[in-house]
Structure formats: C-alpha cells, structure tokens
Amino acid sequence: MSYRKLLLSDIHSLSRRSESVWTWGTRKFSSTRSNGNRHYKLVIIGGGSGGCSISAKFAKTMGSKSIAVIEPSDVHYYQPMWTLVGGGMKSLADSGRPMSSVLPSNIDWVKDKATEIKPSKQTVVIGTGSSKQEIQYDYLVIAVGIQLQYEKIKGLPEAFNSAGVCSNYSSLYVNKTLQALKDFKKGNAVFTFPNTPVKCAGAPQKILYIADQYLRKNGKRDNAKLIYNTSLGVLFGVKHYADSLWNVVKSRDISVNLRRNLVEVIAKDKAAIFEDLDNPGKFETVPYEMLHVTPPMGAYDLIKSNSEDIPDAAGFVDVNKGTLQHVRHPNVFAIGDCANLPTAKTAAAVAAENGVLFRNLTNFMNGKEPEFIYDGYTSCPLVTGYEKCILAEFDYNGQPLETFPIDQSKERRSMFLMKKDVMPEIYWKLMLKGNWNGPGTFRKLFAPFKKT
Numbered sequence: 001m002s003y004r005k006l007l008l009s010d011i012h013s014l015s016r017r018s019e020s021v022w023t024w025g026t027r028k029f030s031s032t033r034s035n036g037n038r039h040y041k042l043v044i045i046g047g048g049s050g051g052c053s054i055s056a057k058f059a060k061t062m063g064s065k066s067i068a069v070i071e072p073s074d075v076h077y078y079q080p081m082w083t084l085v086g087g088g089m090k091s092l093a094d095s096g097r098p099m100s101s102v103l104p105s106n107i108d109w110v111k112d113k114a115t116e117i118k119p120s121k122q123t124v125v126i127g128t129g130s131s132k133q134e135i136q137y138d139y140l141v142i143a144v145g146i147q148l149q150y151e152k153i154k155g156l157p158e159a160f161n162s163a164g165v166c167s168n169y170s171s172l173y174v175n176k177t178l179q180a181l182k183d184f185k186k187g188n189a190v191f192t193f194p195n196t197p198v199k200c201a202g203a204p205q206k207i208l209y210i211a212d213q214y215l216r217k218n219g220k221r222d223n224a225k226l227i228y229n230t231s232l233g234v235l236f237g238v239k240h241y242a243d244s245l246w247n248v249v250k251s252r253d254i255s256v257n258l259r260r261n262l263v264e265v266i267a268k269d270k271a272a273i274f275e276d277l278d279n280p281g282k283f284e285t286v287p288y289e290m291l292h293v294t295p296p297m298g299a300y301d302l303i304k305s306n307s308e309d310i311p312d313a314a315g316f317v318d319v320n321k322g323t324l325q326h327v328r329h330p331n332v333f334a335i336g337d338c339a340n341l342p343t344a345k346t347a348a349a350v351a352a353e354n355g356v357l358f359r360n361l362t363n364f365m366n367g368k369e370p371e372f373i374y375d376g377y378t379s380c381p382l383v384t385g386y387e388k389c390i391l392a393e394f395d396y397n398g399q400p401l402e403t404f405p406i407d408q409s410k411e412r413r414s415m416f417l418m419k420k421d422v423m424p425e426i427y428w429k430l431m432l433k434g435n436w437n438g439p440g441t442f443r444k445l446f447a448p449f450k451k452t
C-alpha cells in the first residue's frame with residue numbers, strides 16, 4: 001500500500017472514530033473577544049474547491065491569521081477524478097489529500113460544521129447545543145457546495161449494500177462502480193440523471209460511455225443492454241455538444257430515454273422504478289444487473305433554512321450573477337455549487353469565479369464597488385471512454401467558450417489526456433494555491449488561430 005493510501009485510510013478511520021467529537025483544527029484562533037467569541041476579518045465556510053482556492057488567494061494578501069476556514073472534513077477530494085475512479089483509471093486515494101495539506105498555512109482551520117449564518121450580527125455559528133460557538137466576521141464567503149440526497153430515492157441508500165448498485169458521486173460508493181463492471185454478466189446496465197440541479201451535469205453520462213467501452217473490451221457487451229434514463233428533455237444542455245453526444249450514443253447502441261426520473265430501487269428484485277415526467281403518475285419498472293445512480297441534489301439546510309435572507313426561492317445563496325456579491329448582504333459573497341448562478345456547477349466554473357470574487361471582494365474591502373463580472377464560464381470534459389473526450393466549455397448563454405483553436409465538440413484523445421493527466425495537476429498545483437482563474441488567458445492567446 002502506498003504512503004498516500006496509508007495516510008488516507010488512517011484519516012478515514014480517524015474521522016470515523018471522532019465523528020461525534022467536536023474539535024478545532026490543528027491551527028489556533030487569532031483573536032478572542034471578551035465574550036469568548038472569535039473574530040476574523042474574513043470567514044470562509046467550506047474548504048472544497050471554492051473555499052480552498054479563494055482562501056489561498058486571500059492568504060497571500062491579508063495578514064496572518066486574518067482568515068478562518070470552517071470545514072469539518074479531514075480529506076479534500078478532487079471530485080472530477082471520480083469519473084476515472086469509477087472506470088478503474090485512477091484510485092480513490094489518488095483523488096484525495098489531507099485537508100491540512102491543501103489549506104493555506106497562515107489561516108485558521110476551524111474543523112467543524114457551520115450550523116447557522118446570522119448576517120445581522122455578522123456571525124457564523126458552529127456546533128450545536130451546549131457546544132455552540134459564534135465566529136464573527138467582517139466579510140463572509142459561502143462555499144459549502146451542494147448536498148447529495150440519495151435518501152430521496154426510496155430504497156436508497158440501503159440498496160448500495162447490494163451488488164451492482166453504484167454511484168460515482170460519493171467517496172462511499174464510487175469504488176462500487178468498477179466492481180459492478182467487473183461482476184457484470186448479462187442484463188441491463190442502467191444509468192440515471194435526477195430531476196434536480198446537479199454538479200457536473202456531464203458526469204452521469206461519462207460513466208455510461210466508460211461502461212460501454214469496459215464491457216466491449218471484456219467481451220461482455222453483446223450480453224448487455226445499456227440504458228440512459230435522464231430527467232432532462234435533452235441529452236446535454238448545449239446543442240453544439242449534444243449533437244456529438246447523440247452520434248456517440250447511436251454508434252454505440254445505447255438506449256436513451258428522456259424525462260425519466262428514478263424514484264425507487266428494489267434491491268432484492270434488482271428493479272429500478274422510473275416516473276415518466278411527461279405523464280406524472282405513470283411508472284416503469286426496469287430490471288438491472290448494474291445501476292449507476294446520480295443522486296438528487298439540493299441546497300444545504302444551512303442555506304435553505306436561513307432566516308436572514310441568505311437563500312433565493314430555490315434555497316441557493318442569492319448572489320449577483322456577475323459580481324458574486326450577495327444581493328441583500330453586501331459583505332457576503334458566494335462561490336461554487338452553493339451559489340444560485342445560472343450556469344453548470346463545476347470546478348471549472350469555480351476557477352473562473354475565483355478571480356472575479358477575489359478582485360470584487362478586495363475592492364469592496366477597500367471601499368470600492370465590485371466591478372468585475374463573471375460570464376458564467378464553465379467546462380465539462382465529456383469523457384467518452386478510455387481514450388477520448390469532448391471538452392465542452394460554455395458561458396451563461398450556453399454559447400461555446402472554447403480554449404483551443406480546434407473543434408472541441410469532436411471526440412479527441414488529446415482532450416482525454418488533458419482531463420486525465422493535466423487537469424488534476426492544474427487543480428492541486430495551481431488552483432488550490434490561488435494561482436488559476438480558468439483558461440481565459442490561453443483562450444485569448446489561441447484566438448487568432450481559431451477557425452470560425
């Protein structure tokens with residue numbers, strides 16, 4: 001077992017043992033007020049892609065110990081790698097690093113869950129009951145991501161205890177995907193897309209194409225029917241890429257059913273029940289040998305149930321879609337999946353949001369109005385197997401915003417290598433260190449070579 005695997009398995013067992021114990025991170029608080037509460041100039045809730053990368057930017061410009069990141073997890077995962085983990089191209093350990101190693105060294109890591117946000121008092125509450133504490137902020141960045149809701153499907157998550165049911169969306173179930181492919185003998189391999197917002201809307205079908213190639217390589221494809229049941233009315237939201245994906249689907253003999261929503265899994269019968277969203281109340285039972293579930297997702301209660309006007313009607317943080325500043329609380333900003341930005345929720349979007357948020361919040365701290373505008377840039381490397389990828393990049397208007405001077409809607413090996421080998425390096429070495437705002441500069445450099 002490699003050093004990193006050992007380290008991560010230790011971390012996992014450690015965090016399981018201490019789940020109920022309320023602890024602070026390894027770093028000490030900078031300032032304690034007379035009432036026992038702590039105060040920071042900048043508080044960031046969440047240490048995922050958004051929280052970690054934005055804390056790195058501010059850690060370079062703000063005084064030591066001016067920043068607190070509230071984050072309960074011991075491990076930071078590069079979730080985009082889970083598509084490759086499910087297909088056996090990377091391991092789960094490859095996708096994780098200890099949280100302490102990715103957060104900047106000169107900030108305070110508050111290793112706990114935020115339980116309440118009170119903009120009227122400029123405080124974030126951590127802990128519950130008698131262990132409740134308040135942390136005061138001058139400025140707040142919310143970066144808690146989006147919540148997985150497997151429990152909203154009847155029979156889940158219990159069905160994950162049975163063979164063949166898997167999901168690349170969770171560190172708990174992603175290893176079951178490769179196992180389901182290895183165990184596959186004969187029958188339906190079913191892949192789902194829920195009737196909610198999701199992070200990385202391409203991931204539910206990336207694993208479909210990987211599974212197709214896995215089964216072909218291993219001589220099992222003739223015994224398999226591949227079914228993609230999606231709640232959406234389209235295969236992909238941007239036509240430029242959807243057209244190419246329809247070609248992939250047709251050439252690989254994959255059945256696609258639009259407007260089908262998974263509502264129940266009956267593990268003992270190996271049956272998945274879907275509602276036809278165009279005929280509410282009409283259900284279809286699909287037997288499966290393998291079932292890959294993309295769970296329903298939604299805003300966390302921390303945001304959704306906030307009583308001080310943090311959420312919009314759908315429960316996400318209500319920010320200006322250009323500046324990322326909260327529309328009612330000017331000293332509050334949000335980044336990433338928790339924000340109500342009308343773009344695809346991805347780490348690539350977080351990278352582009354990062355530069356805008358950093359400059360706007362810095363301006364605001366200096367008494368100026370936020371003026372930098374996020375254009376909705378997002379990207380989805382649509383892996384179509386073990387060798388190829390369509391690199392979708394687009395903006396708020398669903399218009400392609402491509403980096404390279406080639407037709408990115410085509411399946412390409414170069415884009416696959418970019419996804420598998422280059423993007424993780426950019427993530428760990430540049431983005432989490434606060435040095436990557438997305439590929440905008442390269443797009444400008446390559447623009448003269450782009451054929452229109």
Ligand SMILES: Cc1cc2nc3c(=O)[nH]c(=O)nc-3n(C[C@H](O)[C@H](O)[C@H](O)COP(=O)(O)OP(=O)(O)OC[C@H]3O[C@@H](n4cnc5c(N)ncnc54)[C@H](O)[C@@H]3O)c2cc1C
Nearest residue numbers: 046048049050079080114144145200336337345346347348
């Ligand atoms: C299978 C899969 C494939 C993907 N593929 C891609 C891809 O190819 N390209 C791409 O760009 N993106 C991809 N993504 C999406 C990408 O991982 C997310 O969009 C990105 O991580 C969002 O960053 P975030 O900071 O908003 O949320 P996260 O990175 O999820 O971080 C949120 C953090 O907030 C913490 N938190 C939650 N609640 C609280 C609380 N109450 N108090 C304190 N902390 C809290 C969590 O512990 C977590 O660490 C993929 C995701 C998955 C699951």
